[in-house]
Amino acid sequence: MDTKLHETPPAVVILGGSGFVGGHLVTALLDRGCRVAIVSRTPQGQHPIQAGVQWLPFKPDHFSELFKGYCALVNLIGILNEPTHNGRTFEQVHVDLVMQALDAARQAGIGRYLHMSALGADEHKGTSYYQRSKGRAENRVHAYGREHGIQVTSFRPSVIFGPGDSFLNRFAQLARLMPGFFPLACPDARFAPVCVTDVARVMADALNDPATYDQHIDLCGPADYSLREIVDYTARTAGHPRTVIGLPDWAARLQARLLEYAPGKPFTRDNYQSLQVANVCPPGTPRQPTRLEDIAPTYLGKRA
């Protein structure tokens, strides 16, 4: 299939482009002269007007018509929790919807697909529904791409930070509410936080780079941290220093059971399961350059 990526400007359609990563990726693509369309469940009138960006309605049964005229599809749709606690919604959103979109892309003549996965995604060895569904999607989109001549690249970031993130910002908000100490589940869980601008740059650069075809790209920042270190740093940087108290495992499990019924499901049993394996890149993986300490103070408030 012809990827038509040498057209000027290349036209890219993004699923899930209205979110945190999407905002930064759109900027990176516009900087490279791309024309961008974002498919969203929110009606067009409720999105900001941005030169070079078009909003398309989220109509899965009409994806093939919607995708006509674009040369690349990007999928950023992802959820961290589900209403059912049995993996079904993860499967629908991370696997079924993605395969429907990729099939529609093929029908529309799209030859390039960038797929957002996650570090730790593994169809068989993932410890949570989230990781297994992400891993299954990754395997299936690459197999589909090889079978149908669509050039697929998947991206596997550790936790992503940057202006507008829901990771550091959430811990900063929680720290503000805590009375002096911060009870933390899974304090020894490990991450390699990667900056959203690095993620967006790698994805945008990959669009036209044949060396990334059929590749699975792990994305980690320059350093690994424990969750305890991240929360301690975030609370201090946000101006709400707190003593972090690591919860024993039984209390972490109990917290997950209770909080998955709280509004917004701030922590679930599935999240707890994801935290049971280190979310860091294997030795030898190239690291992305931006340090947490260089960016977080710009949006969390007071410098540490």
Ligand SMILES: NC(=O)c1ccc[n+]([C@@H]2O[C@H](COP(=O)([O-])OP(=O)(O)OC[C@H]3O[C@@H](n4cnc5c(N)ncnc54)[C@H](OP(=O)(O)O)[C@@H]3O)[C@@H](O)[C@H]2O)c1
């Ligand atoms: N943020 C991180 O730390 C991190 C780490 C590793 C991997 N990732 C992956 O990176 C991707 C983007 O993450 P993000 O932080 O930008 O997420 P986000 O801010 O929540 O944005 C995701 C977008 O997906 C769309 N979406 C959500 N649920 C959907 C559903 N059921 N059906 C259709 N569309 C849905 C939403 O768009 P509309 O509401 O406009 O339809 C939303 O704006 C996800 O796949 C995530 O798993 C993120």
